Amino acid sequence: MAVMTLPTREVGEAPTSVPRGLQNEAVRVVARRLGVIAFVALLGYLVVLPVVRLQATAFEDGAAGYSRAFGLPRIGQILWNTVGLAFGSLVIAMVLGTALAWAANRLPRRLAVLQILPILPIVIPAVAAIVGWAFLLSPRPGYLNAMLRNLPWWSHLEEGPIDIYSIQWIVIITGFSLSSFVYMFVRSGFENINSEMIEAAQVSGLPEWKVFFKITLPLLRPTLIYGAGVALLLGLGQFTGPLLLGTNTGVSVLTTEMYFQISDSPAQFATAAALGSPLLIVGIVVVFAQKALLGNQRRFVTHGGKAFRSQGRPSKTGVAIILLFSLLSTVLPLLALVFVALSRYWSGTITFSALSFDNFRTIFSGSAVPAAVSNSVMFSLVAMAIVLPLGFVAANLIVRGTRYPILRVVADVLVSMPLGVPAVIFGAAFLLTYTRGPLVLYGTPWVVILVYVTLMLPFATRMQLSSMLALGDTYLEASRVSGAGFVATNVKILLPLMRGSLGGTAALLFVLLTHEFTASLLVRASQTQVMGTILFEYWSNGGYPLVAAVALVMTGVTAVGVAAAMLVGGADALSKM
Template identity: 30%
Template sequence: MNTRKLWMLLTAAAVLFFFVLPIARLVLLSVQGENGLSLGVYTELLEQKRFWDALWNTAIMVLGSTLLSLLLGTASAWLMAYTDIRWKKAMHLLILLCFILPSYVLTLSWSSFMGVQGPVAQILNVLDPGARPWSVYSMGGIIFVMGIHHFPLVYLFTVNVLKKISRDLEWAAGTGGAGRLKVLFKITLPMALPGITAGGLLVFLASLDNFGIPAFLGTPVNISVLSTLIYEEIIGFGPSAFARGASLSVVLGLIAIVGTLLQWLSVRKSKQGETYLPDEQPRYFLGRHRLWIMPLAWGSLLLMSVVPLLSMILLSLRRSYGGSLSLSNLTLDNYRYILLENASTWRSIQNSFMLSIAALMICLLIGTAIAYFRVRRPSKMNGLAELAISVPYTLPGIVFALSMILTWMEPLPGWNPGIYGTTTLLLIAYVCRFLILQIRSSVTAFSQIDPAVEEAASVSGAGTRRRWQSVLLPLILPGLLGGGLLVFLTALTELTVSALLYSSGSQTIGVTIFGFEQAGSTLYSTALSSLIVFLIFVGAGLLGLTQKMLRRRRGGRLS
């Protein structure tokens, strides 16, 4: 009992130090004045036109992208859940591709696709030599790219809810004389509203957190939102830069917390309504409408993800940005430069891989242990610990990054560990921010295993090590690997936290791509982004192959 209490105290102390203290430091700095607690920084912010412009731009960006994601996500979910459209598995993967790609990669894809040297401009030049393509470097461009990046979230929340709506209700309404549109708006959509709302609120939070899209598309044309304004304040330094950044972070964090609570309530309501098993059979047959719905659906998905991606890859193969797209202008020099000739780029790749693998291993060990106690020995303390651990991921990345700076410059009075600006601080930040992803994945894996299996092994004389090695790990390993890959890929492509925490020698891939784009080296940024896409596909393929082999092996053992 004494050992157990000691471990509980150490765990509570670690949770408070790593997850609660940074947020407390951030809030304290925002209300700290020369003579004690003060709201002077907030008063100063409210008097600045720059703050209100950023707040207005943030509202337009978030609401506009959320509305676009709701329209695209609900339409695609209805099409996949209710119709007999062909090749649904491939379409499902294509929808997810829009979200799997890092936001800055998708942004570079669209900027190269719609740029003055892109394929759209070349087609317009043939039709009308004076025509210019629509510029994505605008508020409309930010909303568009962010909307197509986040609409899979609405799709994922809505498609299963639609499948669980009883078709008897729709048949009854149709028998009563209601047409298809009336059934859709009076029966289907109202009953799917919990899933649609939950997905929409999650898009709201993701848009609020996103730094890459407004930084790449908004900064060049002086469009600031709260996340980019915090970044500008911190890198601008000055006597009150951290205080202004902290107060802006508190404002952004409060908006995110309110959105998180609403999203949690929506998800809870959606789960309470799950009384039917998913109905996988189509309810509407396209018939002759297949001739135009299929090309429209597939063309839209290809245009949103694959076509801009190919445009970015082709741009990365050009000798010069202004050169024409021809065989004589294609080269691998850009890839040779970033991989072999630029030492800082190669160092950033090494840093990202090292940080991602280290974060994967730490999150895998700690997250699995926490998830085991959360499922097998639930308590209020476990619940509070999980809530505290989820805070860094709930808050916008730029807010959490600033809290890490304030904490680790001097974690305890008089003690400076000297890790600010190093990869060590980045690793701590990655683990704190992404640990909840591994915990949630591991909780799902443990919840699918009957405790009787573990009890039977214990009764048979198996010790703790033998139970984990022979019983638990073979059963939960596919789920653990899924969460681990999510941590790895998220850390590998991370930009928001790294943009504030890096220094010379500790750059990551995302920061390097951002630096190339800010310096006007578009060919190098697109080449490095293309490598990221390749690594994502390789990682996803290896995970799928590994999980398939593990399932076969487990099936062989059970048989």
């Protein structure tokens, strides 16, 4: 009978080698970790390095920049205006944005297309929208003010009754514009609440207002917190409204004061950097506050996959809310822009017989506007091609990177930082960084593209992150159980499920990029003009009809980009912006 013996190893013999499968797995683990580290380092290079270089100038010569900044005669009023603008516009944006999201969720199916209307204020360039409001509500020549003075209550007035150049109306206009951003976040949250939970609460006897406050609002907590954080940071970094409406009346905030410091000759980068420090600190605090308030975000996932329904009961009130908001926020300013663009002068009176297309012929007769349109489209598309994959990877790391807890938090902070840094400061920071070695990019399109990529990181990440959170892990776990790997799961499962979200994100990025002029104004060269900088030059020269004409061209270019994003992301892509 044969006896089976186990192989033995002699003294000094080399140990048995590790199985090849374990070796390959170890290599993959190390490669993934190195890849995550490299990705976070890339984010740090884009976001942190330029800001650090700029902030370092504030500490030169014994922190002389801080001494000059906080020794300004009106610094107290400037800080008060900044805080009032941020929190006043935040309250307006949160109330309006949430109400609009609720209204969109209650639209009858035949009127579902109306859910696009609250997004339209973003399509109009910010500088053009502000000018449109000025055309309407300027105290003496404003069209709407002139109509209001025909009413008995204000017939005795020679100007007003509304002063668009006051801090109160700057806050209101800013709140209206930010409500569209809040709407996008909260609308996404409404879409991912299973209506069966709402119906169960109603069947149990709760009135509708209690259902809203006890069931709906708690489930909307992630999107409300994200939306509030975005609105607060955008409010703190507001530049266009205070610059165009507040400069002549002495209303100044931190961002406009920083711009004036940079525009001085010589440029006071140290003073501007010191003025931006409070905004940087608040931005970091808001990011960590969001993390603390949200806690475990998976508690809010109600997307079950099977028989999922998110549509609420149809409401005529919802239709009325959306139509009224669209009239005030979009239709009236756009009509003012159209009329001024077709007029020779802005006189405050409406004369249809004098309308013509001369302003459009003027802007297209030269090479500046066509070249700026071409540059804007090209720079925006290249920046989108870079930032969308960066945002996807960052969102994946934040949602599912439990193996890398420290890198996960660092990535979350890095992608959120551009929201807390005004675009004017990023423009100055990139100007400083890329006019020195080792990488000199000033005068090339790449410095504009890098600024665009950095500014868009929060939007590209947060929009995709919200979609990933709403989907949960059910689909991904099913894919992995079936034997699919990490790459196959993301490419074949996650990306198709996020198609609408990706299309909406691309549409939003294209809108924001083609409208951007603040950072572009600082880093542009004569051969890298974009639509925003050309429009601002016309505004600075007082050519209001030409400003309106360029603004309408920008709006048309944006509409084409949004339509292209809808073709890629599906018919509902715009509703997922």
